[in-house]
Amino acid sequence: xxxxxxxxxxxxxxxxxxxxxxxxxxxxxxxxxxxxxxxxxxxxxxxxxxxxxxxxxxxxxxxxxxxxxxxxxxxxxxxxxxxxxxxxxxxxxxxxxxxxxxxxxxxxxxxxxxxxxxxxxxxxxxxxxxxxxxxxxxxxxxxxxxxxxxxxxxxxxxxxxxxxxxxxxxxxxxxxxxxxxxxxxxxxxxxxxxxxxx
Amino acid sequence: xxxxxxxxxxxxxxxxxxxxxxxxxxxxxxxxxxxxxxxxxxxxxxxxxxxxxxxxxxxxxxxxxxxxxxxxxxxxxxxxxxxxxxxxxxxxxxxxxxxxxxxxxxxxxxxxxxxxxxxxxxxxxxxxxxxxxxxxxxxxxxxxxxxxxxxxxxxxxxxxxxxxxxxxxxxxxxxxxxxxxxxxxxxxxxxxxxxxxxxxxxxxxxxxxxxxxxxxxxxxxxxxxxxxxxxxxxxxxxxxxxxxxxxxxxxxxxxxxxxxxxxxxxxxxxxxxxxxxxxxxxxxxxxxxxxxxxxxxxxxxxxxxxxxxxxxxxxxxxxxxxxxxxxxxxxxxxxxxxxxxxxxxxxxxxxxxxxxxxxxxxxxxxxxxxxxxxxxxxxxxxxxxxxxxxxxxxxxxxxxxxxxxxxxxxxxxxxxxxxxxxxxxxxxxxxxxxxxxxxxxxxxxxxxxxxxxxxxxxxxxxxxxxxxxxxxxxxxxxxxxxxxxxxxxxxxxxxxxxxxxxxxxxxxxxxxxxxxxxxxxxxxxxxxxxxxxxxxxxxxxxxxxxxxxxxxxxxxxxxxxxxxxxxxxxxxxxxx
Ligand code: HEM
Ligand SMILES: [Cu+2]
Numbered sequence: 001x002x003x004x005x006x007x008x009x010x011x012x013x014x015x016x017x018x019x020x021x022x023x024x025x026x027x028x029x030x031x032x033x034x035x036x037x038x039x040x041x042x043x044x045x046x047x048x049x050x051x052x053x054x055x056x057x058x059x060x061x062x063x064x065x066x067x068x069x070x071x072x073x074x075x076x077x078x079x080x081x082x083x084x085x086x087x088x089x090x091x092x093x094x095x096x097x098x099x100x101x102x103x104x105x106x107x108x109x110x111x112x113x114x115x116x117x118x119x120x121x122x123x124x125x126x127x128x129x130x131x132x133x134x135x136x137x138x139x140x141x142x143x144x145x146x147x148x149x150x151x152x153x154x155x156x157x158x159x160x161x162x163x164x165x166x167x168x169x170x171x172x173x174x175x176x177x178x179x180x181x182x183x184x185x186x187x188x189x190x191x192x193x194x195x196x197x198x
Numbered sequence: 199x200x201x202x203x204x205x206x207x208x209x210x211x212x213x214x215x216x217x218x219x220x221x222x223x224x225x226x227x228x229x230x231x232x233x234x235x236x237x238x239x240x241x242x243x244x245x246x247x248x249x250x251x252x253x254x255x256x257x258x259x260x261x262x263x264x265x266x267x268x269x270x271x272x273x274x275x276x277x278x279x280x281x282x283x284x285x286x287x288x289x290x291x292x293x294x295x296x297x298x299x300x301x302x303x304x305x306x307x308x309x310x311x312x313x314x315x316x317x318x319x320x321x322x323x324x325x326x327x328x329x330x331x332x333x334x335x336x337x338x339x340x341x342x343x344x345x346x347x348x349x350x351x352x353x354x355x356x357x358x359x360x361x362x363x364x365x366x367x368x369x370x371x372x373x374x375x376x377x378x379x380x381x382x383x384x385x386x387x388x389x390x391x392x393x394x395x396x397x398x399x400x401x402x403x404x405x406x407x408x409x410x411x412x413x414x415x416x417x418x419x420x421x422x423x424x425x426x427x428x429x430x431x432x433x434x435x436x437x438x439x440x441x442x443x444x445x446x447x448x449x450x451x452x453x454x455x456x457x458x459x460x461x462x463x464x465x466x467x468x469x470x471x472x473x474x475x476x477x478x479x480x481x482x483x484x485x486x487x488x489x490x491x492x493x494x495x496x497x498x499x500x501x502x503x504x505x506x507x508x509x510x511x512x513x514x515x516x517x518x519x520x521x522x523x524x525x526x527x528x529x530x531x532x533x534x535x536x537x538x539x540x541x542x543x544x545x546x547x548x549x550x551x552x553x554x555x556x557x558x559x560x561x562x563x564x565x566x567x568x569x570x571x572x573x574x575x576x577x578x579x580x581x582x583x584x585x586x587x588x589x590x591x592x593x594x595x596x597x598x599x600x601x602x603x604x605x606x607x608x609x610x611x612x613x614x615x616x617x618x619x620x621x622x623x624x625x626x627x628x629x630x631x632x633x634x635x636x637x638x639x640x641x642x643x644x645x646x647x648x649x650x651x652x653x654x655x656x657x658x659x660x661x662x663x664x665x666x667x668x669x670x671x672x673x674x675x676x677x678x679x680x681x682x683x684x685x686x687x688x689x690x691x692x693x694x695x696x697x698x699x700x701x702x703x704x705x706x707x708x709x710x711x712x713x714x715x716x717x718x719x720x721x722x723x724x725x726x727x728x729x730x731x732x733x734x735x736x737x738x739x740x741x742x743x744x745x746x747x748x749x750x751x752x753x754x755x756x757x758x759x760x761x762x763x764x765x766x767x768x769x770x771x772x773x774x
Binding site: 002003004005011014016018019025026028029030032034037039040043044047048051124125127128129132135136140 | 423
């Protein structure tokens with residue numbers, strides 16, 4: 001049987017290997033997903049007029065800012081993890097990838113703390129449309145983070161065995177996972193600006 | 199002994215159930231979606247009994263549906279609504295799309311581009327199983343308290359927000375179907391871009407591959423907003439939010455306890471942002487199939503191939519900015535209406551271009567009237583009628599009268615039933631020999647085609663008459679209680695009779711499909727003397743598809759090339 005071409009090598013006329021094109025397409029669909037949610041936000045907010053609360057009335061901007069920095073740092077360490085592999089330094093990869101995962105978990109814990117404070121003060125999604133869209137948007141984003149943590153942990157742990165046999169392919173995997181991770185980070189920056197600051 | 203038995207068993211599971219081979223997955227999609235089509239057709243026949251003979255017990259089988267669906271064999275309105283919503287959902291999301299994209303796309307695309315498989319075989323398998331789980335959830339929803347979803351396949355709030363638990367099942371089912379189509383579309387696009395064999399440039403791609411490519415982009419980009427909307431509807435139903443519930447809503451005279459502040463139109467926008475591209479998902483693969491068969495059976499190159507390619511790309515782009523023509527009656531204002539009216543008129547141009555290219559291909563061809571060709575030929579006028587009757591619906595002024603009537607039902611069914619379904623039948627008859635090494639029986643094919651063709655028209659033509667008379671769709675009594683509908687009601691019995699005859703006409707097809715697998719006439723690797731790459735494989739193609747190194751030297755439809763020794767010059771044959 002023939003092998004499937006371009007799993008590792010780059011195809012000349014597209015300039016990509018298969019998984020990289022795949023992740024870009026997937027991210028395009030993610031843009032549409034969050035695009036749909038953000039346009040829902042715009043429509044609901046325009047419809048509400050004066051009644052729309054300022055983000056800061058419900059949300060703690062300081063905590064949000066802190067979490068933004070956490071996630072941005074994890075994006076940087078993810079990039080370093082990939083760069084380490086490019087420089088054939090597996091030890092550094094392990095470290096940076098580990099930090100990425102730890103930062104993601106920190107982000108989730110802070111988010112969980114925020115949620116629990118909301119519930120403690122009896123703020124629920126059913127209270128008003130602002131809280132509804134806040135919980136929905138951040139919830140879906142958190143699911144994306146969790147998905148990223150699962151994948152990154154796999155690539156950090158059992159998945160990293162591939163480095164021995166197919167180093168190039170493994171490096172590609174980290175690159176692809178990284179593209180996803182930067183995207184999730186980017187979404188958060190949007191989300192933070194829209195929900196907390198506006 | 200037990201060891202080898204075990205091995206044998208696991209290889210069976212690997213080979214046929216959890217296979218990663220695009221051909222097996224294609225066949226899995228094909229079988230599953232044909233069963234769903236039959237199911238969707240069957241529940242529609244129940245509805246047609248109720249429309250023809252409202253308030254009369256359904257003989258023999260009526261009682262088995264139980265007291266909460268058909269007490270004494272007479273259909274309850276609630277049950278009619280479930281059947282209506284699920285007929286639409288099943289036909290679109292579990293029948294036509296999986297057959298057109300999941301089955302034909304999976305089986306044919308890698309072969310036609312000379313690839314050993316899809317780019318991501320494991321994702322491909324995941325896509326099928328996600329589809330399967332979604333389908334099971336939809337079926338199970340009939341048996342939960344209150345029955346299946348009953349707010350139409352469109353799930354408009356506020357009704358859907360306050361409907362019984364079947365609607366929640368519908369949303370979860372859709373989440374799986376959306377995941378499936380997302381995995382599938384990424385896979386198709388990467389496969390077509392990355393795995394084309396040497397020499398197969400974009401302008402040498404068979405039109406079928408082009409159609410699948412554009413379709414995949416539509417699925418990739420149009421479905422996520424519906425996913426967003428589904429999550430919001432789930433929040434409304436499970437977490438008590440009010441995304442789609444406006445303030446001050448009364449349900450049976452009682453004010454709703456929700457916070458309000460939501461918008462019902464928000465759902466409609468998000469839904470139609472998917473669902474308009476979705477109608478092109480229903481039709482483009484069908485056009486692709488018809489193209490292959492027309493070229494093959496006229497023994498002529500496709501007229502204006504390049505123009506068709508540009509037309510289908512343009513059509514793909516435009517289909518994202520016409521959605522609100524489904525919402526002319528929501529009071530969105532004349533400026534917005536005019537915009538969507540204009541885009542709708544513009545998008546009909548590429549469709550006309552493609553249809554014209556089809557007719558041009560027929561002109562002066564030495565036509566072989568094979569069974570696939572009959573279905574493909576029938577597709578042309580049926581799609582034409584469906585398309586032309588759509589134009590008045592795209593004009594805001596005319597739509598005010600026609601919206602939500604049986605005219606709409608007639609219009610889009612002309613496109614999806616005698617249109618797309620016929621094209622899919624054509625595809626089955628055409629590619630069956632590649633998958634099995636045998637041809638389907640011609641006599642049974644005629645017994646299938648001719649009555650189906652007649653019945654389809656007897657069913658859907660009268661719906662235009664009913665609709666113009668003002669009979670609304672989604673009425674469980676077929677319009678019995680409406681004074682203005684009385685003049686058109688006698689058609690209800692007529693239509694239902696034609697539906698049952700149509701059902702009988704599918705029996706030759708089912709027999710043909712099953713019997714020909716074992717006893718059909720044996721054929722070689724290229725029985726239709728076709729030019730594209732799928733016919734260069736052994737029959738049926740082995741795992742990995744091609745047994746020799748291939749290159750492509752020419753366009754997809756080089757039939758009757760002057761000076762050539764035969765009337766077809768395959769893509770893989772070098773020019774002399
Ligand atoms: C010959 C086959 C078919 C027949 C006789 C048929 C018949 C019908 C009828 C009578 C209705 C109207 C129910 C009502 O308004 O209460 C209906 C609705 C519908 N059908 Fe079919 N159908 C067929 C095939 C299909 C196929 C192949 C598709 C999709 C690809 C489809 C999609 C739909 C949808 C989406 C609706 C819901 C329309 C609405 O929103 O009101 N049908 N069908
Ligand atoms: Cu439309």
